[in-house]
Amino acid sequence: MLNNRLLSQFLSPAWLEVSNWKFAIANLALVSGIFFAIAPGSLGHTESVVFADIPGKLEETKPIKIAAGHDSHTMEELLDERDFIHAVQTIEQQWLNEYVNYFQKELPEISLNADEIADTLAVRGEQTGQIPALIYLLPTANQLEILLVLPNLQVIRQSIPEAQKELLVNTANQLRSEITNPIRRNSRTYLASAQQLYQWIIAPVELELQAQGINTLVFCVGAGLRTLPWAVLHDGQQFLVEKYSLGLIPAFNLTETVYEDIKDSPVMAMGASEFADLSPLPAVPLELQQISQNLWFGEYFLNEEFTIANLRSQHQSNQFPIIHLATHAEFLPGDPSNSYIKFWQDKLTLDQMAELQLNQPPVELLVLSACQTAIGDEDVELGFAGLAVNSGVKSALASLWYVSDIGTLALMTEFYQSLQTAPIKAEALRAAQIAMLQGKVYIENGELRGTNSRIVLPPELKNLRPEHLSHPYFWSAFIMVGNPW
Numbered sequence: 471m472l473n474n475r476l477l478s479q480f481l482s483p484a485w486l487e488v489s490n491w492k493f494a495i496a497n498l499a500l501v502s503g504i505f506f507a508i509a510p511g512s513l514g515h516t517e518s519v520v521f522a523d524i525p526g527k528l529e530e531t532k533p534i535k536i537a538a539g540h541d542s543h544t545m546e547e548l549l550d551e552r553d554f555i556h557a558v559q560t561i562e563q564q565w566l567n568e569y570v571n572y573f574q575k576e577l578p579e580i581s582l583n584a585d586e587i588a589d590t591l592a593v594r595g596e597q598t599g600q601i602p603a604l605i606y607l608l609p610t611a612n613q614l615e616i617l618l619v620l621p622n623l624q625v626i627r628q629s630i631p632e633a634q635k636e637l638l639v640n641t642a643n644q645l646r647s648e649i650t651n652p653i654r655r656n657s658r659t660y661l662a663s664a665q666q667l668y669q670w671i672i673a674p675v676e677l678e679l680q681a682q683g684i685n686t687l688v689f690c691v692g693a694g695l696r697t698l699p700w701a702v703l704h705d706g707q708q709f710l711v712e713k714y715s716l717g718l719i720p721a722f723n724l725t726e727t728v729y730e731d732i733k734d735s736p737v738m739a740m741g742a743s744e745f746a747d748l749s750p751l752p753a754v755p756l757e758l759q760q761i762s763q764n765l766w767f768g769e770y771f772l773n774e775e776f777t778i779a780n781l782r783s784q785h786q787s788n789q790f791p792i793i794h795l796a797t798h799a800e801f802l803p804g805d806p807s808n809s810y811i812k813f814w815q816d817k818l819t820l821d822q823m824a825e826l827q828l829n830q831p832p833v834e835l836l837v838l839s840a841c842q843t844a845i846g847d848e849d850v851e852l853g854f855a856g857l858a859v860n861s862g863v864k865s866a867l868a869s870l871w872y873v874s875d876i877g878t879l880a881l882m883t884e885f886y887q888s889l890q891t892a893p894i895k896a897e898a899l900r901a902a903q904i905a906m907l908q909g910k911v912y913i914e915n916g917e918l919r920g921t922n923s924r925i926v927l928p929p930e931l932k933n934l935r936p937e938h939l940s941h942p943y944f945w946s947a948f949i950m951v952g953n954p955w
Contacts, residue, residue: 545608545615554617554625558584561606561617565690565721569859572852573806573821577859579723585623587722592621594955597729598893600715602686602954603679604722607671609635609694618675620682628674639694641666643846646699649942650871660942664704672703672710679714686715686896688954690722696851697843697870701903702946711903711946715896717954720856726864729955732791732834733890737761737768738784740776741796741839742814751840752930753875754796757882760925761794765886768792776814782826791834796878799868801843801853806860809853811838820853820860829862835895836861838868839878858952865895865954869947876918876931877944880911883920885948896954906945912938 548557570577582590587604595601601621608615614633618626645663648654672679679687687710689700700718701711710716719725739762743754758770768790771780776797785793798812806820818825828836836858844850858866873881884902892898905911911920916932918925927934939945 549615549627549629552627554627555584557627558587558606558617558619558625561608561690562721562723565692566724569720569724569852569856572849573856573860575824577724577856578726578862582723584619584625588619588621588623588625590722590727591619594727594729595621598955600686600894600897600955601683602688603682603684604688604690605671605675607689607691607695609633609638609692611635614638614670616671616674618678620678620684622682626675626678630670630674633670635694638667638670639846642695642698645702646697646845646870649699649702649946655941655943660702661704664702664709665706667698668703668705668710672705684714686717686894686954688717688719690719691855693848693851696855697845699870699942699946700949701900702942709907709942711900711907715894715900715954717896717950717952718855719952719954720852720859724856724859726832726953727955728864728953729894730791730834730864732895735791735834736788737766737792737794738781738788738790739768739770739794739796740772740781741770741794742773742776742812744773745798745812748798748812751796751798751875752928753879756925756928757796757839757879758794760879760883761886765883765923766792766889773814778813778816778818778825781813785833786827786830789831791832792837793828793833793835793863794837794839794882796839799838799841801841801850803844803847803849805849806853809850823861826861833861833863834865836863836866837882838866839882840872841869842872843870854949855951864952866951867895867899868949868951870949871947873944873947876913876927876934877939879925880918880920880939881906881945881948883918883923883925884911887920887922894955896950899948899950903945903948906939907942909938909940911940 543553543556545557545560548560566579591602591604603621604619606617606619612631612634614630616628616630618628620626641663645660645667648660648663696718700716701709703710739758741751741754741758743751755772758772762768762770769784771784784790795811800810802808809820810817843854854868854870857868858864867885881902884905885898888898888901889895892901905921913934916927918927
């Protein structure tokens with residue numbers, strides 16, 4: 471198992487002994503050359519910490535280690551003392567342990583302090599033109615705690631007493647139920663939950679997001695929120711995805727955040743349209759062909775060629791940075807061995823993902839276009855949010871529920887079109903979701919018509935009635951997990 475260790479490199483050992491936060495700040499400044507200022511926020515119940523370099527800081531500091539659950543301050547105490555820097559470190563360590571315990575294996579990790587996380591956000595913003603913010607969400611029995619890490623070296627706390635964990639999680643589950651209920655496919659009954667969640671999660675920090683010009687939100691969240699369809703949160707006028715690119719990470723220190731431009735990277739597209747024990751996916755042959763031959767470039771393998779051994783050998787011999795799997799995948803309660811990706815004949819369980827060797831060479835993007843996650847289970851949440859780090863890829867695009875075959879084809883068509891010009895992967899997903907929610911993607915006269923494409927549907931799909939694919943059921947299930955860049 472991994473050794474528990476403090477994620478900071480600038481705290482002195484005296485940190486653990488102090489009870490006065492002002493003394494702690496002075497101690498940090500002395501030891502590490504970092505200046506801390508407590509500044510009031512612009513909203514009620516808002517507090518922030520700003521940290522900036524001071525010339526001439528000491529070059530060497532002694533790192534210390536904290537075993538999870540044995541540090542001298544609880545999370546509540548850290549927040550009450552406005553020690554948001556150490557709170558971020560504690561969150562990172564706690565959630566790292568949760569994923570390690572779930573997957574029962576060591577996971578690749580880095581050790582960044584809060585200021586280094588903010589620095590990373592700033593660098594990615596400069597590289598891509600997409601200015602990111604990191605949002606930690608900690609649901610507790612009494613309230614929702616929000617920690618917002620901005621690229622200007624500022625950590626802001628918001629406490630939302632109205633959003634107790636039970637109510638928050640129930641509202642999130644209600645949102646998903648309203649979206650996926652086929653009886654309500656033509657209704658907007660999901661809006662009540664979508665707007666309430668927006669008011670609890672986004673509205674309290676929106677002034678800060680606007681002031682910093684943030685256009686990418688990276689969510690790092692606790693149990694109960696890891697399978698929330700973020701894109702559909704609604705401010706009363708717009709969906710969240712209309713305002714920001716969105717991503718989900720298990721922990722910042724479990725995420726490979728290096729930016730790589732994948733516009734010239736080939737794709738290996740694999741999948742199956744027929745299964746002995748699962749429902750068919752008749753649009754998969756068209757999906758694979760469109761992605762690998764028309765929308766992007768690469769190779770595709772269908773049905774009998776869709777095997778674990780072939781995926782591994784093709785990746786190792788041809789080094790595909792993008793792998794697209796059009797097949798059933800189930801995230802189920804219990805151990806990782808219960809959850810799986812379905813190949814032509816075999817099932818690859820989550821605890822067997824290392825067999826694919828997707829980190830040799832590294833895969834920039836793994837797409838699973840037909841996933842289903844069980845609702846309301848914390849193990850399922852860990853499996854989904856930890857998909858990228860567990861499989862060894864930098865980013866994974868996956869769905870929270872089974873979207874119709876034609877809906878999946880529609881979103882993937884728009885996604886790969888957008889990926890040709892989008893500055894980051896999360897922005898390509900955003901563009902695809904916006905095209906769908908605005909009614910620019912629809913079925914008519916036996917064709918799937920999109921922003922820049924007309925795809926003739928196969929015979930088994932030609933008889934679909936004309937339909938706009940604008941309901942959130944078709945587009946809000948898809949989440950960018952891991953590196954959003």
